[in-house]
Amino acid sequence: MRLLRRFVTVLGVLLLLLGLGVWGLIRYIAPQEPLDLDAPRVNMEKKVLEMAIELKPELTLTSEEVNSLIKGHLQENPKLENGIELQGADFKLNGNLMSARVNLTYLDLVQIGAAAQYRLVWEKPNLRIIPEQLNARSVTLPSGLLKEIVVPLGSELPSWVGISQVTFEESQVRIRFQAKLPDPGWLIDRLKEIS
Incomplete structure (x- = not known):
């Protein structure tokens, strides 16, 4: 007994x-800080029309604009792998690498604040954002918990514009275009419509 x-x-x-x-x-x-997926929309069509009016064959997206594009894309589908959902994120560009602070939820029960590292790859017409590393403070987690993010940059553009080259710089992405430019008057009218 x-x-x-x-x-x-x-x-x-x-x-x-x-x-x-x-x-x-x-x-x-x-999580150590509140993060969300809210971001101002980047109007790619307007940026391309302004570029065409200035007769420049390229435009530059800042780190903040890339952050907004990715967050806007993730708003549509925040579900990741194995019962993990993305609650919020903040992405920062550094060449072809991107660091991110992310807030995740596992099975709607456990909240995780983590730091992630992604590699950026341009594969026409998509910007692929491939997870490489994931840490929750000093705990290393498998990067496979995050899914690859695919941002269809080509679908954000007017039909008369194609992307010929994407270059990743320290804190910006430079996009070069190939275009069959329509009448300049049409460009100005279209820019007024979307402004």
Whole structure:
């Protein structure tokens, strides 16, 4: 009988310690800052029309505009892999690499604040954003928890414009175009319509 009480006591203490450990881990990886997926829309058609009026065959997207494009795309489908949902993010461009602060939810129960690293690849007509690293504070998580993000840049453009080259610079993306330019008067009228 005494042995059974000791066993139950030891088992109870172990379960309590396990519960405290899990609770501590959940508190440790919890988000440190509020993030969301709200972002101003980047009007690519307007940017292309302004570029055409200035007779420049390229435009530049800042890190903030790239952040807005990605967040706008993710608003439509924040579900990632294996029951993980993206609650918020903030992306920062550094050449063909992109760092991100992300807030995730696992099975609608556990909230995780993490830092992610992505590699940017241009594969006409899409900008592919491939996850390479994921850390929740000092805990390294499998990057496979994040899915590849595909932003269809080509579909954001007017039909008379195609992308010929994308270059990743330190804090911007430079996009070169090939175009069959319509009448300049049409360009000005169309720009007035969408402004």
